[in-house]
């Protein structure tokens with residue numbers, strides 16, 4: 682695994698803030714994620730989850746504040762951060778005109794995996810994700826679940842210490858969703874990987890995640906284990922109730938048409 686810098690947390694943010702004009706999408710967030718956790722970021726549409734992930738993966742500059750990822754500062758050492766993370770965005774990133782194997786070759790080159798190690802790493806990733814039999818088929822013939830598993834295989838090729846996944850199971854049927862969960866649990870068990878996911882799926886939040894942070898208008902409303910969060914609100918409380926309580930009660934009417942259309946296209950493509 683790519684060795685992270687020395688820090689007791691995989692992710693540690695300090696007053697992390699991002700503004701877009703007058704809108705504060707992420708507002709002075711203080712978040713600490715221990716190594717080896719599957720950590721869920723929840724929040725209504727427009728709460729700031731993707732913006733937070735984009736800053737942590739060095740794709741977007743903060744307006745103020747900073748964060749350490751794998752012990753490296755996102756502002757001072759972005760290249761080191763990138764070396765120890767993997768990222769799967771909301772949008773489909775695998776190339777449908779290439780085979781699964783060719784997509785992995787491309788990722789191996791992009792991640793700078795030495796030529797002598799590439800074939801072994803690709804073989805290992807294909808086996809791990811259950812894609813050996815379909816490796817030589819064009820990705821456009823894959824099911825949604827296979828595409829997601831291929832994207833996970835691409836993101837794990839360089840053995841990142843920390844994996845960022847923006848809505849990894851959006852648009853997948855329950856069987857495909859459970860297979861993705863199992864693979865993520867395996868990644869944590871076999872490689873000690875820390876996984877940060879965003880999700881709108883309360884079952885995923887409860888069953889897959891060790892801890893959750895719920896965002897509301899760019900701020901963290903609450904952090905805790907799913908069972909703690911439910912117990913904190915009383916008996917017989919569901920994760921839906923927890924979400925409604927801490928995420929602002931209802932889905933906000935924010936997000937541009939383009940963003941919504943793009944997300945739906947992704948879900949349709951994967952469904």
Ligand SMILES: Nc1ncnc2c1ncn2[C@@H]1O[C@H](COP(=O)(O)OP(=O)(O)OP(=O)(O)O)[C@@H](O)[C@H]1O
Nearest residue numbers: 701706724725726727728729730731732935936937
């Ligand atoms: N590039 C941008 N320019 C202007 N505003 C933006 C930009 N990116 C995000 N925003 C706004 O910032 C806010 C937070 O958006 P973000 O995508 O982080 O939310 P989210 O919680 O990931 O939402 P969703 O669940 O719909 O993916 C929204 O109001 C959004 O419209």
